[in-house]
Amino acid sequence: MSPVPSPAPAAARTATSATTIAVEAVGLTFPSKSGEPTVALGEVSCRFAPGKVTAIIGPSGCGKSTLLQIVRGFLAPTRGTLRFLLLGGDGATDAAATPRDVAAPHMATVWQAFNLFPWRTVIDNVAFGLEVAGVPKAERLARARKALAAVDLGGFEQKYPRQLSGGMRQRVGIARALVMEPEVLLLDEPFGALDAQTRLVLQEQLATLVERSGTTAILVTHSIEEAILLADTILVMTARPGRIAAEIHDDLPHPRSMATTHDPRFAALFDRIYGLLRQEVIRAMATEGGDA
């Protein structure tokens, strides 16, 4: 069992999405004044399956955060297309096999830099998305309070972000995203700014929360351990210009916790990913040295 208190049984899934995110030969190149254009993202094709957690791992500068911003719609790709598909068959009784294009699912992001509004209290930060959506005050505060309780921050509602530790701030960030009940949760190196111990605890907590909510999640991370602990699928990217080097299936049993890291299958996955990343990181360091 996970040592993290879980108030609701794992079966209570809320916002279930059926939309598959299909990234088809997507790339992004910025023109630059000094001749050579900057390739922010090479050519990437992948799919993010509904209700699954997909981790994207790769060396610095490979474009994994760029890919996340493209999926979110904040960056427009210069090549390829991004599609949102409703796939027939899988799970459904009528096997209407042709995929159907649908509207973009509702997404919410957890940021590496937290990006909390410093002039808003914790609860007002969490309620921000509901406030702009026009949810009445009493309701949005009640929902925000519940979301805060889910990340063990009950009692901190009236504090300001500056009064919290890094780990607590990111839990506010997680609550702020989850309160929107997103169909897709985007995690952009969510624990990158935290110390190693806080990171471990939050990884476990997030694993439980994501599992319980049943959302599709895309996790961009530098940490192999984090990717294995949280994801169902791990995409390993190459050094710049970033492409997908491998798609690795992670079928370690749930719920996962720190104990999972002692599983021999964990070690096997770790070694495989590390083997792939090692060459890429070395390659990235070599080209970065050349750039600078």
Next chain:
Amino acid sequence: MSPDTTAGPLASPDTAPAAPSRGLLARLGEPKALSWIAVAVVILAWELAVIVLQLNPIYLPRPSRIVVALFEMFRSGGLATDLIATLIRIFGGFFIALAFGVALGVWMAVSVRVRAIADNFIAALYPLPKVTLIPLLIIWLGTGGPFMLTISMLGAFFPVVINTVLGISQCDQGLVLAARDLGASRRQIIRMVLLPSAIPSIFAGIRLGLGVSIILVVAAEMVVGKLGLGARLYLAGQVLETEQVFAVLIVLATLGIVVTKVQDAIDVRLGHWRVN
């Protein structure tokens, strides 16, 4: 506890136990008491110096006489009317400048085109000493209320615009992205992210601007010379009523103190999220 009561980052009012048995001398040494004691000492020295050196009151009247003159002017000399007129001119113009300044500043900060259009005008008008506009404004507007409101507005407008633009441009882009991610529209981002994050900077602009407005209104009143503290000051000087000159200066200095303290209080209230 150490007897050192210096207020500062090291002093922690929460943990310091109350010390009722502290001596009078120690209490007089407290920074707050000390700042008022210094004022009292200077005034007393002034009073004594005038008496002992038998100075001509046309050059330097005694503080006690100045206070008497001040009360006389308020009681029967209509100084209250002048004070009110000056205040209305200062704050009337200031609030117009604040409303338009923040609006233009936001617009400039979020639209490259508006900024391009406004930039050169602001670059030309901001450093121009606004008192130099008094003759032109009198030609255009006369010497009545519109003139006074305009000169006051001109003083506060530019610092407010410039600081609003600055504050919004310095807003953390991560916060804007987070707001967009949570579904905020452009208007909501301006109202709920850009403006609040620019408040410290806008407040710095208000401090500068209100100061300039006060200077300009009093200077304009001295030039036009009918009603207002500036007019009273100028007229008293013309007839060598030095006590009245000092009395008006005291009113102006007090106005400055009140304005500063009120700004401090609002600043603390709006910026409470910045302190722990």
